[in-house]
Amino acid sequence: MAFLDNPTIILAHIRQSHVTSDDTGMCEMVLIDHDVDLEKFHPSSVTGDSGSEIQGSGGGENQGFVYAQSVDITSSWDFGIRRRSNTAQRLERLRKERQNQIKCKNVQWKERNASHSAEELSSLFEKKNFKVKSSNSGKQSILSVRLEQCPLQLNNPFNEYSKFDGKGHVGTTATKKIDVYLPLHTSQDKLLPMTVVTIANAKVHDLIGLICWQYTSEGREPKLNDNVSAYCLHIAEDDGEVDTDFPPLDSNEPIHKFGFNTLALVEKYSSPGLAAKQSLFVRINAAHGFSLIQVDSMKVTMKDILQKALKRRKGSQRGSGPQYRLEKQSEPNVPVDLDCTLESQNTLEFCLVRENSISGDKVEIDPVTNQKASTKFWIKQKPISIDSDLLCACDLAEEKSPSHAIFKLTYLSNHDSKHLYFESDAATVNEIVLKVNYILESRASTARADYIAQKQRKLSRRTSFSFQKEKKSGQQ
Structure with a gap:
């Protein structure tokens, strides 16, 4: 243990300990440019003798304890990192030069010896003729063998659409599996669809080209037209029947827009003068x-x-x-x-x-001309069309026998009720009356409601009149 009674030494020791033991460098940033003012503790004398005495008496204790800013530690944002010395930098430079020298080779230049002849010089860099093929043909490569085994793929006119085949992209890219029927060919091809896997971002036109490419690659017959625009895709049932009620798919739309997994490739005909058509x-x-x-x-x-x-x-x-x-x-x-x-x-x-049908809005009546009657006295009747909202009632008027019956059709015309009578066998008349009444009950029109109300008033008036008549006869 050491005992120090000099405050200057103690203060300098504390400063040095904080600066050297702090890894962050914050103490140095705080204490920099704030050195201890030693003049407060040792004021200098005005006279030279007294100053020399004080310096001589106190020089032994204070010498070497006046600390200034450290030379190695600089004040900057990268505080705490010491610069590399010149020796380290020079050694690093020498190491890089040595590595670069390994990649280079020094060749000493010598004058050409005149004793070499022209033939010896030409043999050093002999010119080769690459146009002449060697007579000894080597072993045939595997690629050549594969190309000879697949001649159809070389002659496939739809090779540009093979990039849309999604069989090699299952699991890595979004694909779509579609069953394609070929209704333009034999019935056997209809029963067996051709499964095509395409990438999801392909358009309908690209899918048609992919179908043609796979069809040709599999060697199916008959051959297809080389023009992809001659075909279109229709929605098909599971048994291969083409649903022609819907238009074909738009060739410019992406295939993932449609959720159908069963389609049919149909050939479209732009002009009637084309070759013989199969459908x-x-x-x-x-x-x-x-x-x-x-x-x-x-x-x-x-x-x-x-x-x-x-x-x-x-x-x-x-x-x-x-x-x-x-x-x-x-x-x-x-x-x-x-x-x-x-x-x-x-x-x-x-x-x-x-035939013999009634539309939902109108009842059309076409009169039948009697062929047995004389045309001289026969007045030709015109067809009648009655609006369903103006139809009031349909009642059975008379039924004399199973082969003869009459029914009455009541309708509103110019705010007045008119009647039409029709004659036929009893079974037909009863069926017509029943069906027309079904239609009238399902369509609640104002004309029918007014007609029924008027009919009820007439019936009640008749009942009251007959009741009063019977009452008077009883009193007499």
Whole structure:
């Protein structure tokens, strides 16, 4: 233990201890430029003798204890980090130069010896002719063998669409698996769809090209058209039937926009002068839309087309239900002979008409001309169309026998009730009256309500009149 009674030494020791023991350097930042003012403790004398005495008496104790700012520690934002010495920097420079010298090789330049001949000099850098192939052919490479084994892939006109194949990207990139039917080919291909895996960001046009590429790579027959724009994709059922009620998919839309997993590749025909077609589409217009019926040839009968149209529309049942007929779209009210072929009609657009039908808005009545009566005295009646809201009642007027009955149809015309009488067999009349009353009850019109109210008032008036008449006769 040491005893110190000099405050200057103690204060300098404390400063030095804080600076050297602080790793952060904060003490040095605080104490820098704040050295101890020694003049407070040893004031200098004015006279030279007295100053020399004081310096001589106290020099032994105070010498070497006046601390200033450290030379090695600098005041900056990178405090606490000492600069490298010149020796360390010079050694680092020498080490880098030594490493660079390893990569270089010093070649001593010598004058050319004149004793070498021109042939010896030319043999040092001999010129080779690469155009002449060697006669000894080596072993055939594996790539050449594979290319010879796959000649179809080299001649595939849809190779540019193979980059959209997603079979090698399953698990790493978003893909979509689609079952594609080929209804334009044999019936065997219809039953077995071709599974195609495409990347999700591919467009419909790219998917069509990928289908054609895979079709050609698998060696299927017959060959496809080289133009991808000649095909389109339709929605298909699980059994391969093309749903022609919907338009084809837009070729510019991405395939992930559509959620269908079953599609059909259909060939579209831009002009009627193309080569022989394997399938045709007949347009059947109906009351609430249209249907496209696919046929194999122009030799099909109109009866088959009508059956397919009724099956698609689900509007007819076997043995019962309403009857339908086909008419040309360009020739209305002219039924088509069902025994004729499609080729004899000279058109592919027809209209499906329901026979003896009533629309939901109107009741149309076409009078039947009596062929037995003389046309000389027969006045031709005009067709009548009655709005359903003006229809008031339909009642059975007379039923004489099972083969003869009459029903009355009441409707409102110019604020007055009018009647129409129809004659037919009893079964038909009863069925018509029942169905028309069902329609009237389901459609609560104002005309029918007023007619029923007026009928009730007349009935109550008759009842009261008969009651008063019986009462007077009883009093007498």
